[in-house]
Amino acid sequence: MxxxxxxxxxxxxxxxxxxxxxxxxxxxxxxxxxxxxxxxxxxxxxxxxxxxxxxxxxxxxxxxxxxxxxxxxxxxxxxxxxxxxxxxxxxxxxxxxxxxxxxxxxxxxxxxxxxxxxxxxxxxxxxxxxxxxxxxxxxxxxxxxxxxxxxxxxxxxxxxxxxxxxxxxxxxxxxxYPPALESVRLREFSGEGIVSVGSFNQNKRQLLQLQMAKHFPDTEFRIIGSIASEPYYASCRKYVAENELDNVTLLPDVSDQRLRDELQRSRIFLHTMKNERFGIAPVEGINHGCVPVVHNSGGQSEVVPDSDFRFDNPSECKAILADVLSGKSPSKKTMRTHLKQFTESNFRSGLSKYI
The missing domain is CATH 3.40.50.2000 (Glycogen Phosphorylase B;)
Structure with missing residues (x-):
């Protein structure tokens, strides 16, 4: 063929x-x-x-x-x-x-x-x-x-x-569903601090993440992503400087190993984009043991089926972050089963049927 x-x-x-x-x-x-x-x-x-x-x-x-x-x-x-x-x-x-x-x-x-x-x-x-x-x-x-x-x-x-x-x-x-994961490796939700992954542009709404960092000054925020918009990245840096956010680290263009390390050591994966079509990064975050906190729109309701971890506005985002930082998390067993549909093996077998 x-x-x-x-x-x-x-x-x-x-x-x-x-x-x-x-x-x-x-x-x-x-x-x-x-x-x-x-x-x-x-x-x-x-x-x-x-x-x-x-x-x-x-x-x-x-x-x-x-x-x-x-x-x-x-x-x-x-x-x-x-x-x-x-x-x-x-x-x-x-x-x-x-x-x-x-x-x-x-x-x-x-x-x-x-x-x-x-x-x-x-x-x-x-x-x-x-x-x-x-x-x-x-x-x-x-x-x-x-x-x-x-x-x-x-x-x-x-x-x-x-x-x-x-x-x-x-x-x-x-x-x-896309092949977001090689395999399901989630064992437990652990770690400290908050991580996000997404290119620096207005759609990803890192400025909202920085507002959350201002509200939680004792929590470390690690914001990872390629620089898709230089002006937007500059506005994020400006916000960090003007608000003296010592708890924020902006990490543009990190290596794959650094990305995995940051996901592994973080407590929460924060995803703020509205109407994300699917969102491979939150799936990867969950698989590394991060509790997802995502916007309640687009394909994120499919990635995060528990509505307790989806927000519609900044005030809801603050409340959910506070709950998770205090120990709240979804069911590990349920989430492990849920993640299987996002694996490469599931994608390959599904695509093979159509070929």
Missing amino acids: KTALLQSSVGVGGRSKVLAASIRVLNSHSHSIDLHTLSNSTEIEKFLNYYGLVDIDITGITHSGSIVPGTIYQQPVLNIAARSSIAEYDLVFNSNNCIRFLPNTPKYIHYVHFPTSRNPRIDPKYDRLPYRIASVPLILMSTLTATKLNGHVLANSKFTLEHTQEAYDSLDAQVL
Whole structure:
């Protein structure tokens, strides 16, 4: 079987982690695998090396379009750019969040992290006028173009599934949770302090975490993440300095080992993003023994089924943090069973059925 992969950019992150696990499954069914992306050869090589895929014969094919601003436009641009090329494949694994502008010839497995056209509906940045204006072409494009499918549609959460069905006219899609964990290793909830993991940008809302740190001056906060927005990271540093938050450590771009160490020694994993589509980082935090405290929206209700550890506003967040710091935690047995659906083995067996 000749297989193509579609993803607008590859590197280190949630979408790329899913793609890497998918490649391992697809490799046992394919005599050739080509990766179609807007990323350059250096970025493709970094992706393959990071996820240990160098022993698999994959050809990276870079299409023009990386200069197009915004992921929501790069995704349909890749589909258009790769359209003629992918018509010759037997199977296309589409991890590009856009199902439009694709040829009908191959069979498809569409793994949707969140449908491109629905982002303006749930992302708070589109409340601002410049972003609303920038999203108009996408909305028009989504309204005026049809979707024809020849394969299966999988969503990374029930939250994403609902939006996928609305975006593509009630598709017969299914949920297949991403491979967040190699295996379930949770033994007990222990440790000290609060950790968070997420790129520094407004959507992740690290400033709310810093407000919590101000309210709990005797608790250490370790805020980890790549710097996606330099101005936002600067505003976080400014807040720490102006409020003399000696209990806060900002940790941009840490190593994998440092990340694991911080998760292992922390009591709480704090996740403040609204409408997180799924959220691999909180799952990893729980597996390392952190009690999750997450916003009550998006896919987080699926990651953290116990509503006692989900908040809707800052005051609820403070109350839950206080309870957990005083010893409250979810059932370890229940959570261990819950985590099994987020493992690589569960993902691989689920994906294999569709292949």
